Amino acid sequence: xxxxxxxxNSLGKNESSSEFTDLILSIGETxxxxxxxxxxxxxxxxxxxxxxxxxxxxxxxxxxxLNHIHFYFDGSEGYGIFxxxxxxxxxxxxxxxSVTEALGKPVSxxxxxxxxxxxxxxxxxxxxxxxYALHLQFxxxxxLCRASLISSD
Numbered sequence: 001x002x003x004x005x006x007x008x009n010s011l012g013k014n015e016s017s018s019e020f021t022d023l024i025l026s027i028g029e030t031x032x033x034x035x036x037x038x039x040x041x042x043x044x045x046x047x048x049x050x051x052x053x054x055x056x057x058x059x060x061x062x063x064x065x066l067n068h069i070h071f072y073f074d075g076s077e078g079y080g081i082f083x084x085x086x087x088x089x090x091x092x093x094x095x096x097x098s099v100t101e102a103l104g105k106p107v108s109x110x111x112x113x114x115x116x117x118x119x120x121x122x123x124x125x126x127x128x129x130x131x132y133a134l135h136l137q138f139x140x141x142x143x144l145c146r147a148s149l150i151s152s153d
Contacts, residue, residue: 056082074145
């Protein structure tokens with residue numbers, strides 16, 4: 001739960017903030033840095049990525065502020081498995097039912113079906129909390145496979 005709290009505290013902060021420094025020290029892995037090409041017409045802004053491949057985390061900065069953190073629970077996209085816990089102890093291997101029992105009714109949900117162009121779209125639920133949103137995805141066997149913590153400020 002300590003990493004989760006540090007993630008929440010880092011949202012909306014810049015790379016030189018004490019909150020972000022505390023977060024990266026707690027991860028204990030050197031990040032692989034990458035940046036999206038700068039496009040002045042991009043409505044979401046330029047993104048700088050801190051990729052913690054072995055720890056199953058990706059942190060994104062937009063407009064110089066921490067915008068989102070992706071947690072990988074299934075080792076997808078070349079990432080290791082995130083072994084920590086999220087809000088209310090939500091962690092790897094949980095089903096959608098167990099997550100909604102812990103967190104309550106989500107504000108929105110969807111997916112869980114095949115798309116002719118994209119293939120299977122994971123089932124997902126979204127929670128809106130003070131200052132951030134939590135988006136959770138479940139694979140075809142109803143296991144938590146990915147989560148995204150997104151700043152709403």
